[in-house]
Amino acid sequence: MKIYKYGDNVDTDVIIPARYLNAPDEKSLAAHCMEDIDAGFASAVEAGDIMVGGSNFGCGSSREHAPLAIKACGVKCVIAKSFARIFYRNAINIGFPILECPEAVDGISAGDSVSVDFERGVITNETTGAKFQAAPFPEFVTGIMNHGGLLKALKARGMAK
Amino acid sequence: MGMTMTQKILARSAGLPQVEAGQLIEGKLDLVLGNDITTPVAITEFKKAELSAVFDRDKIAIVLDHSTPCKDIKSAQLCAACREFAKEHAITHFYDVGQMGIEHALLPEKGLTAPGEVIIGADSHTCTYGALGAFSTGVGSTDMAAGMATGLAWFKVPSAIKVTLTGRLGPYVSGKDVILHLIGMIGVDGALYQSLEFAGEGVAALEMDDRFTICNMAIEAGAKNGIFPVDGKTLDYLKGRVNRDFTAFEADPDAQYTKEVAIDLSTLRPTVAFPHLPSNTKTVDEAAGKAIQQVVIGSCTNGRLKDLREAAAILRGRKVAPGVRCIVIPATQQIYLDAMAEGLVADFIQAGAVVSTPTCGPCLGGHMGVLADNEWAISTTNRNFVGRMGPTSSMIILASPAVAAASAVAGAVTDPASL
Numbered sequence: 001m002k003i004y005k006y007g008d009n010v011d012t013d014v015i016i017p018a019r020y021l022n023a024p025d026e027k028s029l030a031a032h033c034m035e036d037i038d039a040g041f042a043s044a045v046e047a048g049d050i051m052v053g054g055s056n057f058g059c060g061s062s063r064e065h066a067p068l069a070i071k072a073c074g075v076k077c078v079i080a081k082s083f084a085r086i087f088y089r090n091a092i093n094i095g096f097p098i099l100e101c102p103e104a105v106d107g108i109s110a111g112d113s114v115s116v117d118f119e120r121g122v123i124t125n126e127t128t129g130a131k132f133q134a135a136p137f138p139e140f141v142t143g144i145m146n147h148g149g150l151l152k153a154l155k156a157r158g159m160a161k
Numbered sequence: 162m163g164m165t166m167t168q169k170i171l172a173r174s175a176g177l178p179q180v181e182a183g184q185l186i187e188g189k190l191d192l193v194l195g196n197d198i199t200t201p202v203a204i205t206e207f208k209k210a211e212l213s214a215v216f217d218r219d220k221i222a223i224v225l226d227h228s229t230p231c232k233d234i235k236s237a238q239l240c241a242a243c244r245e246f247a248k249e250h251a252i253t254h255f256y257d258v259g260q261m262g263i264e265h266a267l268l269p270e271k272g273l274t275a276p277g278e279v280i281i282g283a284d285s286h287t288c289t290y291g292a293l294g295a296f297s298t299g300v301g302s303t304d305m306a307a308g309m310a311t312g313l314a315w316f317k318v319p320s321a322i323k324v325t326l327t328g329r330l331g332p333y334v335s336g337k338d339v340i341l342h343l344i345g346m347i348g349v350d351g352a353l354y355q356s357l358e359f360a361g362e363g364v365a366a367l368e369m370d371d372r373f374t375i376c377n378m379a380i381e382a383g384a385k386n387g388i389f390p391v392d393g394k395t396l397d398y399l400k401g402r403v404n405r406d407f408t409a410f411e412a413d414p415d416a417q418y419t420k421e422v423a424i425d426l427s428t429l430r431p432t433v434a435f436p437h438l439p440s441n442t443k444t445v446d447e448a449a450g451k452a453i454q455q456v457v458i459g460s461c462t463n464g465r466l467k468d469l470r471e472a473a474a475i476l477r478g479r480k481v482a483p484g485v486r487c488i489v490i491p492a493t494q495q496i497y498l499d500a501m502a503e504g505l506v507a508d509f510i511q512a513g514a515v516v517s518t519p520t521c522g523p524c525l526g527g528h529m530g531v532l533a534d535n536e537w538a539i540s541t542t543n544r545n546f547v548g549r550m551g552p553t554s555s556m557i558i559l560a561s562p563a564v565a566a567a568s569a570v571a572g573a574v575t576d577p578a579s580l
Contacts, residue, residue, distance in 0.1 A: 060285065089315075
């Protein structure tokens, strides 16, 4: 696995530029993910890689295409110091794991090997041996994630017909 | 414990007597909005989940405003999918070319947003309706799909920052300068997960169009929503637009705020934001002289009648500088008609600007004004991110309509008072 590390305020316009929003299928979104800040990302990324960002990750446009694009690239999860709120709920709603943990962001460098225990929210830097505890999700949110997304969770509750 | 305006609205929507910051609730929705970029993804999710019915066809608004009139085949296919869905579910508030305007100018104009209501929209600038004392916030397409199916959305009750406004705006200073100044003060994540609640005697002097602009860009400070108290100006605006009952909530005197910010409106200078963050603000005095090649006056932020009046007052009898392209976009058909009736459209065209049908177009680098390499634009839109309006080497300065118009005349960032 590989770490892709970015700075603060990674906005959804650079995660997936608006010029590609006219083709919202997973394959097209994945092909252009991060193109405007990291042109080589989409061709290099492999399933199981992890993205690390600073504060306010995913700010800007509400486009769900952004977490969809990252997910479609095979990225296992995003770890950031903080997430912009719409990106945060979009990731949860599509069942894509995100972890808020400033210490982990500071304690992970590009090139490190990192493992994540999603159930306990523990991030381990296998290269340095350091362990970090991410902010836990509220039970309600865990429920959505465990069902694989909001609509499946609502269906399971008999709320959506 | 006292509640903020936002907390009171959310408490009612969740059927609870009291909520507090951090609490997760499920709230009843008064309106669910989507556009031609976000609705198709919501439709896909809706179908994938094998949902069959919408909760209330009168409480869903679908506005085809982003890539319309369609810029390419792929966009046309997305609009066709929206059209088909709207027809299948007999969506009452479906706005296609001819009726559509930029969603956040259109919905209040049509009376679809009222004080005390809870509105989600699959567009980040849905926070605009806080100007009317509503709770409104941007969400994604899955939230839109879930909202259309159930009439519900989950929310974490936000804490709030209180922004106390005093004094009155000076000449050539408007709502855009207020919100850019505020974002410059607190940063692009300064209000992350929180409400921006505006208060103080300065509110009364702000026109509704200024309040819409201010709430529109609350998201650019990371806020969940921005909200203004309801006063005589709000009620005047609602007259003839909203006929249903609504509730004007007020913050409790002992409401808790995480932070208080004070702005004396009379001290504000015209303010701009340099690339690549809305928080990278300078006064027009500091920025004056920076050459630009394109000017955009419009968008959900600044495409309303007051904005066009302020731009026209500067362009009237003057000419757009050689080598500068000035694009004016009235946000709705009604605003376009009003601008024509007032002679503003003629002012723009005689000055050498172009006037476009309503569209989000250039704001997100879609169409109707995409930049080339290394070009600089001054724009009344809301984001100056890398690559937002063109290639990654293109640059955007955010500004008010008055500053944008003055800059069009001079060919460089210019204080309108200096013309």
